[in-house]
Amino acid sequence: MTDVHLEPPAAAAAADVPADRPLVTVEPVGAWVRYRAAVLGTVGVLILLVGWQLVSSLALIDPLYISSPIRIVEAAPVAITDDGFLHHIAVxxxxxxxxxxxxxxTGIPFGMLAGWYRPVRELSDPVVSALFATPIVALVPILVLTLGIGVGSKVAFVYLLAVWPVVINTTAGIRDIDPGVIRMARTFGAGDWRIFHTIALPASVPHIIVGLRNAVSRGIIAVVVGELYGASAGIGYYLNQTGQIFQTDRYYFAVVFLALVGVLLGLLLTALESRVSGWKVDR
Structure with missing residues (x-):
């Protein structure tokens, strides 16, 4: 009887690989993969601008109520130099x-406490959910009457409208941590504080960034709405003034400017997320 010697699969696979061939090959990232998001995003913006210009040029909507990208660009220098636009933006x-x-x-620390300590979460969850669902815009007149038309009422309104997404997302980030990772850390003798700042905090960063993105959008809306109700300066005040006298081009210039600010802040937060959470797989 002939003895049959079976070669282990791993050994057989290793034997088929040339000695000078690396075990792991890394394919270079092509230009399209690297810049695809920027290219597609630019194309989407161009489609929007062209469609907007066509609607205005063909007079599908009364020009008194809608501007166009070309007219907005032409109105920008006048708005900046003659209307005190930069002063309103600064306010x-x-x-x-x-x-x-x-x-x-306040929002990030409280969200971490609510996510880390169950009694805090159970105590605050109904209140946070209720306040998040409350139409905070209805409180603007009360804030203006209480705090005046100055900066205080607008800051309070920004806070009340923007803090809840941060609290909710931070809490979710802490709660989504794999319990097995925490148990393993405790097995190696890590205490609560070490687990919190080496595991919990880094793992919750993507959720915190998502909450901040929502907060930035809601904060910009809060500033405008608060100044529309009562203010002596600010971008909302500027929108109110230009809208009342039908300076459509300057009105839309302010709206587009706010949109660009929101996009820029969103990109900055995305870059921050990529830097502090490079371990996360991008899908």
Whole structure:
């Protein structure tokens, strides 16, 4: 009887690989894969602008109520130099920054506490859910009457409208941590604080960034709405003034400017997320 010697699959596979061939090959990323998101995003914006220009040029909507990209570009220098637009932007930026600082300083820590400690979450969850679903816009007149038409009422409105997405997403980020990772860390003798700042905090960063994106959008809306109700300066005040006298081109210039600010802040947050959570798989 002839003895049959079976070669292990791994050994057989290794024997078929040339000695000078690397075990792992890395394919270079092509230009299309690298810049695809930027190219497609630019194409989408161009389609929107061309469609908008056609609607305006063909007079499908009364030009008194709709501007066009070309007219907005032509109106931009006049708005900036003659209307004090930069002053209004500075006022709104101050209100937005102060409100968002309060959101970050309170919303993120509270969301972490609610996600880490179950009693805190169970105690605050009904209140947070109710306030998140409440139409905060209805409180603007009360805030203006209470805090005046100055910066205080706008900061309060930004905070009330923007803080809840941060709290909810931060809480979700802490709760989504794999319990097995925490148990393994405890097995190796890690305490609560070490687990929190080496595992929980980094793992929750993507959720926090999502919450901040939503908060930025809601914060910009809050500034505009608050200034529409009562203000002596600011981008909302500017929109109110230009809208009342049908300066359509300048009105839409302010709206487009706010949209660009929101897009820019979103890109900055995306870049921050990529830098601090490079371990996350992009799908």
């Amino acid at each position: 709104s930026a101050q209100e937005f920054v102060l409100g968002m600082l309060l959101v970050i300083l």
